[in-house]
Amino acid sequence: MKIKSVRARVYEWKGKTVPPQGNFCSNAMDLVYDNKANQHAAGADTMNTFRFHCWTVVEVETDDGIVGLGNVALAPRIAKAIIDEYLTPLVLGQDPWDYEYLNQRMYRATQAWGRKGVGMAAISAIDIAIWDILGKSVGKPVFKLLGGRTKEKIPCYYSKLYRTDLKEMQAEAQKFKDQGFKAFKMRFGYGPAHGQLGVVENLKSVEAVREVIGYDNDLMLECYMGWNVEYAKRILPKLEKYQPRWLEEPVIADDIDGYAELNQLTSIPISGGEHEFSLYGFKQLLDRKAVSVVQYDTNRVGGITMAHKINALCEAYSVPVIPHAGQMHNYHLTMSSLNCPISEYFPIFDVEVGNELFYYIFDGDPAAENGFLQLDDNKPGLGLSLKTEYLEHFTITE
Ligand SMILES: O=C(O)C(=O)C[C@@H](O)CO
Numbered sequence: 001m002k003i004k005s006v007r008a009r010v011y012e013w014k015g016k017t018v019p020p021q022g023n024f025c026s027n028a029m030d031l032v033y034d035n036k037a038n039q040h041a042a043g044a045d046t047m048n049t050f051r052f053h054c055w056t057v058v059e060v061e062t063d064d065g066i067v068g069l070g071n072v073a074l075a076p077r078i079a080k081a082i083i084d085e086y087l088t089p090l091v092l093g094q095d096p097w098d099y100e101y102l103n104q105r106m107y108r109a110t111q112a113w114g115r116k117g118v119g120m121a122a123i124s125a126i127d128i129a130i131w132d133i134l135g136k137s138v139g140k141p142v143f144k145l146l147g148g149r150t151k152e153k154i155p156c157y158y159s160k161l162y163r164t165d166l167k168e169m170q171a172e173a174q175k176f177k178d179q180g181f182k183a184f185k186m187r188f189g190y191g192p193a194h195g196q197l198g199v200v201e202n203l204k205s206v207e208a209v210r211e212v213i214g215y216d217n218d219l220m221l222e223c224y225m226g227w228n229v230e231y232a233k234r235i236l237p238k239l240e241k242y243q244p245r246w247l248e249e250p251v252i253a254d255d256i257d258g259y260a261e262l263n264q265l266t267s268i269p270i271s272g273g274e275h276e277f278s279l280y281g282f283k284q285l286l287d288r289k290a291v292s293v294v295q296y297d298t299n300r301v302g303g304i305t306m307a308h309k310i311n312a313l314c315e316a317y318s319v320p321v322i323p324h325a326g327q328m329h330n331y332h333l334t335m336s337s338l339n340c341p342i343s344e345y346f347p348i349f350d351v352e353v354g355n356e357l358f359y360y361i362f363d364g365d366p367a368a369e370n371g372f373l374q375l376d377d378n379k380p381g382l383g384l385s386l387k388t389e390y391l392e393h394f395t396i397t398e
């Protein structure tokens with residue numbers, strides 16, 4: 001079997017989107033004053049560079065007609081250019097079963113500029129498609145090629161609860177608690193740029209959600225790189241009483257020493273990894289005890305080949321892996337590793353940040369039932385197909 005073609009298409013969403021609102025989610029741009037607008041005024045949209053309304057879909061076809069599906073959501077147009085210009089020539093004519101060789105070939109050929117960020121995301125898309133081919137070629141789901149079924153079904157956590165009116169957040173938490181979720185991730189709306197008022201608002205929102213979900217359900221807290229070490233050191237002790245399962249991405253991914261300091265500071269486990277890349281990136285996080293929960297995203301980190309290696313590394317360090325995002329490219333890794341206890345789960349809703357765009361492009365992702373996900377032993381490959389019902393809402397670029 002040989003790789004005959006690689007097709008990367010950019011899907012740009014032109015449909016309805018939820019209008020941005022201020023203090024929706026603390027993020028790395030909160031600390032950067034926009035000298036063209038008072039971005040700290042109510043309603044300022046500091047999340048605009050973290051909105052993903054575009055997605056690159058990769059189809060790798062073999063000479064016997066098997067088509068594997070991959071995807072990349074980070075800088076999708078740039079990722080397409082990298083795939084077309086640099087990566088496709090490296091895999092054409094190759095045997096997809098040589099997936100380690102092909103992953104190394106792509107990773108090493110682009111070391112000069114691609115070892116973090118969009119270069120690795122582009123590699124991930126091709127690698128994911130290759131694993132889809134492997135599963136399809138032997139009639140097995142990808143998780144069966146990685147270690148098989150380690151769980152009867154995958155526990156998942158409800159992930160949304162962006163900062164808004166506290167009553168609305170409580171109603172959202174109640175709605176999904178009633179659907180059987182036993183774990184919830186919420187977003188802070190404030191950080192260092194908002195001073196003590198923001199600290200009070202952040203604490204109020206955690207109090208409000210805990211009021212609804214109680215203390216027999218897990219609560220996780222998402223900062224999305226929006227704080228700094230000084231602010232985190234101030235607020236973490238105040239958050240301990242809410243017993244969060246983890247506090248996620250308090251600072252930017254490069255501040256590994258900051259992560260390590262905060263991870264030792266209180267009883268609250270610090271999590272991260274969705275903005276880290278390659279086996280070596282995670283070795284650094286583990287060696288420096290920077291995180292207590294690893295959250296790579298398989299369509300960013302270097303693909304299934306790389307994620308599978310990181311799963312083994314984290315197991316050796318006894319650090320659990322709970323990949324960023326739901327989606328099949330992550331669920332197969334979680335199913336096949338005892339060190340991956342649960343999955344993140346984005347509910348299907350109107351296009352907002354873009355995490356949910358996956359549902360508008362692909363068919364096959366399992367719906368959560370009573371807080372669990374199930375994968376099908378008899379569905380070969382990733383178990384995904386391309387959706388047609390929303391095509392009119394996309395501009396698709398070859
Ligand atoms: O789901 C997460 O962990 C993310 O970081 C998503 C991002 O949109 C912030 O909520």
Ligand SMILES: [Mg+2]
Pocket residue numbers: 222224248249274324
């Ligand atoms: Mg996150």
